[in-house]
Amino acid sequence: MNKVPSVDLSDFLSEDPARKQKFINEIGKAYEDIGFVALKGHFLSDQLIEGLYSEIKKFFDLPQEVKDKYEIEGIGGQRGYTSFGKEHAKGRKEGDLKEFWHFGQYVEDNPKLEKEYPENVQVAELPNFNEVGKETYKQLEKTAKYVLRALALHLDLEETYFDKYIKNGNSILRPIHYPPIKEEPKNAVRAAAHGDINLITLLMGAQGRGLQVQNHEGEWIDAIAEPDELMINVGDMLSRHTNNRLKSTIHQVINPPKELWGTSRYSVPFFMHPVSDMPLDVLENCIDDEHPKLYDDITSGEFLYERLIELGLIKV
Incomplete structure (x- = not known):
């Protein structure tokens, strides 16, 4: 496989059972073969995308001392601003050449989770920043729900299997700024080779060359989306x-x-996380004589905590 396959969510959402099944087959095969697809037919309007990029550029253009006041200590970077070079890939010491912001879940009807999740950080200097971030978050979450429904059917599960786990899930929207490179980086790249922690990741801003995916032969393939596509990949939890x-x-x-x-590069991944008590135990119908159970039972919350320590975002 030397190209990321393209799929259209409108096939899955159509009333036509043949089109719906076509989408399930295509995305299932792509995720078994390479773990990535480019997806058309998502719920983001051009106007919303334009508004988001306008606001995040304004934020990252703010003076450093203004941005720094939105870097919140003690929450492992889960909300607000994370300054340049702070995060590194698992197993690497060099910080990635990026700064970023985190929008988190907007909890509905669940006081327990409202207490558990850190609050979203409001940017006083940019009144529209938080509004457009919230709307983008909601539309990407909605897109992700239908992708997971298709995958549930591919895995011979009930279509809404994932719904209860992703409602009020600990998902993150991360606008990233890769600033201009001023001198030869010492062993550092904009984002070092890594796998994502979560269930699935939906990426805006993969239109230019930069993102690369490793196929089963270990070759790096350019993953470039069309202007109307999101790049969506499987995370470690799934x-x-x-x-x-x-x-x-x-x-x-x-x-x-x-x-x-x-030149600067901007990209905006949405990391779809479930609620922390979702069991990530290996699904029974994914175990057989040829595929013995590979992993111990664990919850998504326990798994996330382990990985945040490995990434250097939580110190123990």
């Missing part, structure tokens, strides 16, 4: 839950060629 039937693929964001060092 891979673990399916006994690696669905692949969490290693990916990276490489540095641009030297003539483009003076």
Whole structure:
């Protein structure tokens, strides 16, 4: 496989059973083969995308001392601002060449989770920043719900199997700014090779060259979306839950060629997380004689905590 397959969510949402099944087959095969798809037919309007990019550029253009006041100590970077070079990939010491912001869940009808999750951080200088962030969050969450419904059917589960786990889930919307590169980086890239922690990731802003995906032969493939597409990949939680039937693929964001060092890159991943008590135990129908159970039982909350320590975002 040397190209990321493209699928159209409107097939799944249509009233036509044949089109719906076509989508299930296509996304299921893609996630078993390479773990990535480019998806058309999502719920983001052009106007919303334009508004989001406008606001995040304004935020990252703010003076550093203004941005720094939104970096909240003691919450492992779960909300608000994380400054340049703070996060690194698992197993690496060098910080990635990026700064980012986190929008988190807008909890509905669940006082327990409202207490459990940190509050979203409000940017006083930009009144529209939080509004457009919230709307983008909601539309990506809605898109992710239907992708997971298709995957549930592919796995011979009930269609709404994931719904109860992702409602009020600990999902994160992360606008990222990769600033211009001013000098030769020492072993650092914009985002070092890594797998995602969560169930699935929906990525806005994969239109230019930069994101690369590793196929089964270990080759790096450019993953470039069309203007109307999101790039969506399987995370480690879903891979673990399916006994690696669905692949969490290693990916990276490489540095641009030297003539483009003076340019910024923006991308906006939405990390779809379930509620913390979701059991990630390997699904029974993903275990057989050829595919013995690979993982011990664990909840998503326990798994997330382990990984945040590995990433250097929680100190113990």
